[in-house]
Amino acid sequence: MHIINEDGFTIHRFLAEQSGSNYNYIISCDETKECLVIDPFDVITIMQIIRENDFRVNYVVNTHTHPDHIHGNDPVIKVFLESKILVHEKGLDNVSPRSETIEDGDEISFGRHSIKVIHTPGHCPEHVTLKIGNYLFIGDTVFVSGCGNTRYGGDPEILYTTFANKIMGFDDNLKLLVGHRYAENNLKFALSIAPDNQAAKDKLKEVEKNGEKITTIGEEKTYNPFMRLDDPNIISGLKKNDPDMSDDPKSVFVKLRELRNSW
Numbered sequence: 001m002h003i004i005n006e007d008g009f010t011i012h013r014f015l016a017e018q019s020g021s022n023y024n025y026i027i028s029c030d031e032t033k034e035c036l037v038i039d040p041f042d043v044i045t046i047m048q049i050i051r052e053n054d055f056r057v058n059y060v061v062n063t064h065t066h067p068d069h070i071h072g073n074d075p076v077i078k079v080f081l082e083s084k085i086l087v088h089e090k091g092l093d094n095v096s097p098r099s100e101t102i103e104d105g106d107e108i109s110f111g112r113h114s115i116k117v118i119h120t121p122g123h124c125p126e127h128v129t130l131k132i133g134n135y136l137f138i139g140d141t142v143f144v145s146g147c148g149n150t151r152y153g154g155d156p157e158i159l160y161t162t163f164a165n166k167i168m169g170f171d172d173n174l175k176l177l178v179g180h181r182y183a184e185n186n187l188k189f190a191l192s193i194a195p196d197n198q199a200a201k202d203k204l205k206e207v208e209k210n211g212e213k214i215t216t217i218g219e220e221k222t223y224n225p226f227m228r229l230d231d232p233n234i235i236s237g238l239k240k241n242d243p244d245m246s247d248d249p250k251s252v253f254v255k256l257r258e259l260r261n262s263w
């Protein structure tokens with residue numbers, strides 16, 4: 001369990017044991033004990049945290065509606081009768097009717113705080129990122145050294161546009177609360193394309209020694225291939241696979257995604 005104490009709010013972060021790779025999050029107001037449950041999978045652990053801390057759930061928020069991100073929705077809202085599920089309208093049909101839609105620019109409140117909704121489609125059409133203070137609950141849009149796949153309703157070109165227009169524009173100091181623990185495989189993939197990237201080598205060593213830690217946008221820019229589309233070593237690495245590939249950033253992104261799918 002990783003507990004992050006911030007100014008007036010607290011984030012509980014843990015890996016859902018049954019899924020193997022999903023991170024679950026609860027963000028709570030220290031003063032009123034109201035909370036948001038984000039992408040619940042491991043309901044037993046979530047309920048334990050809520051009971052021990054005397055939290056009250058305002059909303060279950062889904063970054064997107066893939067089965068492993070909505071798995072624990074209904075058991076949580078059944079216990080908290082006033083609570084609702086919040087999801088982008090493009091995912092509304094996939095969740096219980098006790099839900100409301102959220103869209104880009106909305107603010108979701110819990111106690112004295114609120115969290116901002118940013119639409120980040122590409123992994124799937126309904127994907128949103130949630131921003132509070134220096135934290136981004138980024139779901140399956142960005143992973144440590146990677147990005148979400150686009151095989152289940154996604155589109156690599158739309159994901160590229162989200163990276164170009166939104167992700168790359170975030171402040172370097174923002175911290176990423178990702179949806180899955182994929183750092184090790186992602187770093188090995190990055191090094192298979194650009195073997196000389198020292199930041200990726202160092203990061204892989206750190207992850208192998210200490211496990212996956214929270215990273216920042218700035219840190220990701222040093223080794224995440226999907227955020228280094230003009231890196232000549234990445235472009236030449238990709239051209240070994242496809243000599244005719246165009247080296248505009250969108251083609252580089254789409255090629256990286258394609259190779260990662262089968263890697």
Ligand SMILES: [Zn+2]
Nearest residue numbers: 064066123140
């Ligand atoms: Zn997903």
